[in-house]
Amino acid sequence: MIEFRAVNKTFPDGTRAVENFSAVIPSRTTTVLVGSSGCGKTTLLRMINRMVDPTDGAIEIDGENIADVAAVKLRRSIGYVMQNSGLLPHRKVIDNIATVPLLKGVPKADAHRHALELMETVGLDLSLAQRYPAQLSGGQQQRVGVARGLAVNPNILLMDEPFGAVDPIVRADLQKETLRLQRELDKTVVFVTHDIDEAFLLGDQVIILEKGARIAQQGTPEEILANPASEFVADFIGADRGKRRLTVSSTAQPQGDDVVLIDAGGYAAGVISAPDGKLATGHSSPKSRSISNKTDQAGDA
Amino acid sequence: MNLLFEGFAWIFDPAHHGGDEGIGTRILQHLGITLVVMVIASLIAIPLGYLIGHTGRGRSVVVALSGGVRALPTLGVISLIALSVGIGFTAPVIALVILAIPSILAGAYSGFEAVDRRTIDAARAVGMTEGQIVTRVEVPLGLPLLIGGLRSATLQVIATATLADYVGAGGLGRYIFSGQATNDYPQMLAGSILVIMLALVSEALFSLLQRSLVPAGVVAAEQRQPDGETSGGPTRKSGPRRSLIAGARR
Numbered sequence: 001m002i003e004f005r006a007v008n009k010t011f012p013d014g015t016r017a018v019e020n021f022s023a024v025i026p027s028r029t030t031t032v033l034v035g036s037s038g039c040g041k042t043t044l045l046r047m048i049n050r051m052v053d054p055t056d057g058a059i060e061i062d063g064e065n066i067a068d069v070a071a072v073k074l075r076r077s078i079g080y081v082m083q084n085s086g087l088l089p090h091r092k093v094i095d096n097i098a099t100v101p102l103l104k105g106v107p108k109a110d111a112h113r114h115a116l117e118l119m120e121t122v123g124l125d126l127s128l129a130q131r132y133p134a135q136l137s138g139g140q141q142q143r144v145g146v147a148r149g150l151a152v153n154p155n156i157l158l159m160d161e162p163f164g165a166v167d168p169i170v171r172a173d174l175q176k177e178t179l180r181l182q183r184e185l186d187k188t189v190v191f192v193t194h195d196i197d198e199a200f201l202l203g204d205q206v207i208i209l210e211k212g213a214r215i216a217q218q219g220t221p222e223e224i225l226a227n228p229a230s231e232f233v234a235d236f237i238g239a240d241r242g243k244r245r246l247t248v249s250s251t252a253q254p255q256g257d258d259v260v261l262i263d264a265g266g267y268a269a270g271v272i273s274a275p276d277g278k279l280a281t282g283h284s285s286p287k288s289r290s291i292s293n294k295t296d297q298a299g300d301a
Numbered sequence: 302m303n304l305l306f307e308g309f310a311w312i313f314d315p316a317h318h319g320g321d322e323g324i325g326t327r328i329l330q331h332l333g334i335t336l337v338v339m340v341i342a343s344l345i346a347i348p349l350g351y352l353i354g355h356t357g358r359g360r361s362v363v364v365a366l367s368g369g370v371r372a373l374p375t376l377g378v379i380s381l382i383a384l385s386v387g388i389g390f391t392a393p394v395i396a397l398v399i400l401a402i403p404s405i406l407a408g409a410y411s412g413f414e415a416v417d418r419r420t421i422d423a424a425r426a427v428g429m430t431e432g433q434i435v436t437r438v439e440v441p442l443g444l445p446l447l448i449g450g451l452r453s454a455t456l457q458v459i460a461t462a463t464l465a466d467y468v469g470a471g472g473l474g475r476y477i478f479s480g481q482a483t484n485d486y487p488q489m490l491a492g493s494i495l496v497i498m499l500a501l502v503s504e505a506l507f508s509l510l511q512r513s514l515v516p517a518g519v520v521a522a523e524q525r526q527p528d529g530e531t532s533g534g535p536t537r538k539s540g541p542r543r544s545l546i547a548g549a550r551r
């Protein structure tokens with residue numbers, strides 16, 4: 001469990017990036033921090049691994065104040081994945097993944113064997129192990145970044161817009177993989193994005209932030225969608241624009257059991273299964289929130 | 302052309318090859334001075350440049366100082382130092398070290414500065430100590446520019462070491478000074494040709510060094526850039542390259 005207690009951050013130039021932020025991030029779940037550019041998401045995230053120290057307030061991991069833990073030691077116990085992957089350009093993929101284990105003195109053979117396993121875990125072809133980062137696609141680089149984040153077998157994984165720089169198709173793919181990893185690995189994930197669809201897709205808990213990292217609303221995607229706490233939230237999640245209200249297309253012919261849904265803008269948003277022309281009700285699976293209009297992503301990103 | 306031919310003829314004349322006054326000895330003296338100067342200058346300039354590059358502090362001071370030092374006439378400095386330490390090896394070595402430091406320093410700190418800040422940030426975020434960031438990230442990634450700096454410094458020192466014999470330190474400059482004293486133009490020319498050849502050999506060695514020391518991943522990254530500075534990219538960024546003999550300041 002990660003707990004922020006009345007945390008403030010004012011940068012030396014006077015920017016108040018975080019104002020009195022308090023929140024609990026439960027273990028073994030994914031919490032997504034979402035908000036528009038400059039609202040303080042990255043600053044919050046980097047306070048968890050002491051890349052930024054709070055001006056005042058405290059952050060605790062499992063009850064221990066992280067200010068009392070040596071920064072290097074803390075960072076080596078937490079996975080960190082960032083937008084540009086942050087890989088070392090002069091090291092091969094396999095050595096990039098094994099960076100921290102090698103720093104910690106794990107024998108090279110063991111570190112490399114584990115790195116190869118992680119490549120499989122994140123869906124990378126093992127033939128890429130001997131390549132350099134510049135010889136990979138952006139999506140592949142992100143996977144290497146995730147594998148590096150997992151290499152120390154951390155309890156906590158911090159992800160800062162890890163899929164911000166890849167195209168929507170690769171992005172959807174990586175999001176799916178992230179969901180799968182989450183199920184398999186059971187980590188405490190703190191994920192930063194400015195894409196509300198990504199937040200709703202990945203988050204068990206979503207924290208919507210305003211400028212200064214003030215919490216606009218905190219809850220499960222279902223709670224937020226059903227009950228936006230304010231005008232700001234409603235606007236941010238696109239509820240007021242009716243973007244999320246889908247209607248059955250009256251023009252497109254049903255294809256077998258599938259009915260085309262259109263969004264408020266009149267664009268096809270997806271299909272829904274309707275055996276015998278009837279929409280089933282009440283049996284939506286827990287992940288049905290992912291019906292939220294995925295085709296928007298490119299536009300929202 | 303005739304004179305040039307006489308210069309080469311002077312070089313190939315076996316009478317000028319062996320002994321204390323021979324070409325072999327003079328080349329060794331010249332290289333000896335260059336080597337000693339480069340080692341001393343590197344020991345001073347590389348750590349200092351790395352410190353500036355890593356901390357980002359003191360850069361403007363060093364740039365200003367380097368600019369001033371570059372403007373010093375080396376022959377004047379040699380004479381001045383020789384007045385206090387006397388005739389011989391020491392004065393030219395000190396003067397040439399002063400000459401070599403700015404290029405090496407610039408290569409060292411600009412090499413660090415050229416490393417993507419995000420790469421360094423990522424290295425720190427995964428738990429590298431500051432020392433590990435220097436040795437495992439900044440030094441390897443800054444190597445191309447450092448070698449570029451060493452390369453131009455070596456070139457300057459080889460060219461300018463010709464002045465060492467002005468205070469009796471020997472080297473290939475001897476042929477130029479004694480040729481001038483006796484109006485022996487072929488001998489003077491022979492001295493110049495030999496200096497030029499040393500410079501060319503040094504250039505060749507440095508380009509080999511660059512090829513073998515620049516990390517493969519860095520080369521891969523460079524080749525990927527759309528504006529592709531592919532062929533030996535980093536070397537082109539190295540400091541001003543002076544023509545050989547003109548580089549010797551008098």
Ligand SMILES: Nc1ncnc2c1ncn2[C@@H]1O[C@H](COP(=O)(O)OP(=O)(O)OP(=O)(O)O)[C@@H](O)[C@H]1O
Nearest residue numbers: 011013015017036037038039040041042043044194
């Ligand atoms: N090192 C710094 N020095 C001064 N101001 C900073 C620093 N880092 C961030 N800030 C400021 O703090 C505020 C929050 O920045 P932060 O990077 O946390 O935003 P963000 O929510 O991650 O934005 P984005 O979505 O664009 O990444 C911004 O106003 C930013 O300019």
Ligand SMILES: [Mg+2]
Nearest residue numbers: 041042043160
């Ligand atoms: Mg950010």
